[in-house]
Amino acid sequence: MAFQTIERHGLVDRVAEQLTRAIVTGRFVPGQRLGEAEIARQMGISRAPVREAARLLEQRGLLTSRPHRGFAVRLPTLEEVDDLYSLRLCLESFAGSALLARGADVDLDPLRRQLERLLETAERGDQAAVVEEDLRFHLLLCELSGNRRLQRVFSELTGELHLVIALVGQIFDDPCRLAQVHCPLLEALEAGDGERLQQELDNHITVAWKEVRALFQQRQQKPARPGEGEA
Incomplete structure (x- = not known):
């Protein structure tokens, strides 16, 4: 390429x-x-x-x-991954609560359209685009919370998340699986069910967190391939 x-x-x-x-x-x-x-x-x-x-x-x-x-x-080191995902869990949990607290003031159509884009992109099998649309979904969740400072903080994390989510995407052989796990998040928001939303967010982020940790541990145990070092 x-x-x-x-x-x-x-x-x-x-x-x-x-x-x-x-x-x-x-x-x-x-x-x-x-x-x-x-x-x-x-x-x-x-x-x-x-x-x-x-x-x-x-x-x-x-x-x-x-x-x-x-x-x-x-x-990133395992410690940095843990810091990143623990912070991400706090930010998105707060975003979800703030979004639901706004009640009828929130239009979920942008999030629905973003999920559709994510699913369509996954069907095409473009892993890089799936990562981008994945991040846009979560950034939009923070935007819809109405808290601009929260949105700014999450935006600052997207570079590292981009890299880490890409590693998660390499674990999922089927990019559709990575896209479909976002559906329960939208369903909980549409139902206005705060408890379910927090459970789904916790599961969604924690599963990714565990997958990333496992991948990093595998990389640490695997010797470098001959010739690996310069592009």
Whole structure:
């Protein structure tokens, strides 16, 4: 899979988008170094926008920089994963409660449409797009809570969540399974059942949390493959 050439307008954002898709689809594995020169050659651009895009993805939690070695795909530690998911559980539980507290003021149609997009994307088997639509569903849940600060905090976590959810997606052989587990969340919201919603959110996030932990433990026990290190 080669990178596509891109136009100059919005160059850094477009480079960042392609790099993000490469990461979440597993083309770049955690710990792997990005070959800036080769990426720039494939995209038909100079190395400068590739480096700027890499810095942007570092801020989003997808990459990490190494002195004199450039950028590599970030592999969060188990402690960082636990911190991320425990915080995510708190944020989304609060969002769900706040959303239901708004009662009739909340229009759930945007969330219904987002779930439809998620399911349709899963049917196409595009794992990278499924990850993106998955995150949009949860971000929309926070948006509908009406709490702008909550929305801002969750948005700041999406870079790391993007990477981690991608790893979860690699566990699920059928992307439809990853999409369908969102249905009970919407059903609980439509029923206005706060207790069920909290149970579904807890199950939804905790299951993903356990899957990620198991994957990370497997990676720690598996020796690196020969030649794994630079893209």
